[in-house]
Amino acid sequence: MTTTPPPAPLHVEIDGVPAAEPGPLALLLGGYGHFTAMQVRDGRVKGLGLHLDRLDGATRELFGRPLPGERVRRLLARAVEGSGRRDSSARVYVYGDGPGFRVVVTVREAAPDGPGAPQRLTAVDHLRPAAHLKHLGGFGQRYHGDAARRAGFDEALLTTPAGEVAEGAVANVAFWDGTRLVWPTAPHLTGITMSLLAPRLPSLHRPVTLAELPSFRAAFTVNSRTIAPVTAIDGVTYPVDGELLDRLLVALAEAPAEEILPAG
Incomplete structure (x- = not known):
């Protein structure tokens, strides 16, 4: 009787x-x-509950299993403390592993506080697959983002074939109509920073088309790292509204931060 030898261990070279x-x-x-990606300040995270809900919901959708928030808190706290960076940029990844999944936490230097550099965007006909998920495999975003930078822009603005604005390649985008922030509703990721800002400032969620961009008075990109003014989208230019930018930064600063591992 012959036995099947065990498979050889995986060999990888870099x-x-x-x-x-x-x-x-x-x-x-x-x-x-x-x-999900977050900024940690003194062991605290703004919108931590939203991050935990995002991770749990996406894990259920992709792998059919829950990801308890307490598990994420423990792994995140361990990584932050192990890195020696209580002020940091942290990411929690969930990777498929056979029928289950594995959780990976990365910790690196914190993003600078304050507004980001002004952004010049160019519109591209591209939507992320399963845009409601912050998923891996962002080839299209990287491809269009790199092409935008080679063309002299800072980033790509993703749009539908019909010319409806969706989101930035790595950020949500918001437009100011003079009284409210207008958040585009074409397929996009509901960002954590967007979710923190929208209830704290006059906001409207509705379709936005490229044709109407000249009617807005200002525009911004927002993500986990920063809020940045948009100064141009192709041939449409916007002034930097410093007062409005300060309002956004104050609104974000006022959002409560939560301890990664609460006392007790």
Whole structure:
């Protein structure tokens, strides 16, 4: 009776150098999963509950299982403390692993506080697949973003084939009509910063077309790292409204921050 030999362990090389831990590396290379990104300040995160809900909902949708918030809190706290950076940029990734999933936390230097640099955008006909998820595999976003920068812009603005604005390649976009922030409703990710700002400032969610961009008085991109004024979208230009930008920054600053691991 012959027995089938066990499969050989996975062998991975990077630039000709064998990887010390090929198993975890292969998991990361699989590319199927989702994540959330956040700013940590003194061990606290604004909108932490929204991040935990995002991770749990996407994990249920992709893998059919819950991801308890307490598990994420413990892993995040461990990584933040282990990094020695209580002020940091952190990401929580959830990767598919056979029938289940694995959770990976990364911690790096904190994004600068305050507004981001003014942004010049160019519109591209592209929507992220399953745009409601902050998923892995952002080839299209990177491709169009790099092409935008080669053309002299800062980032791409994703739109539908019919010319309806969806979102920035790596941020939500908002327009100011003189009285309210207008958030486009074409397929997009509901960002955490967007979710914190919209209830704290006059806001309207509705379709926005490229044809009506000249009618707005200002525009901004918002994501986990910063709020930045938009000074141009192709041939449409906007002034930097410093007073309005300050209002956005104050509204975000007033959003409560939550301890990653609450006392007790």
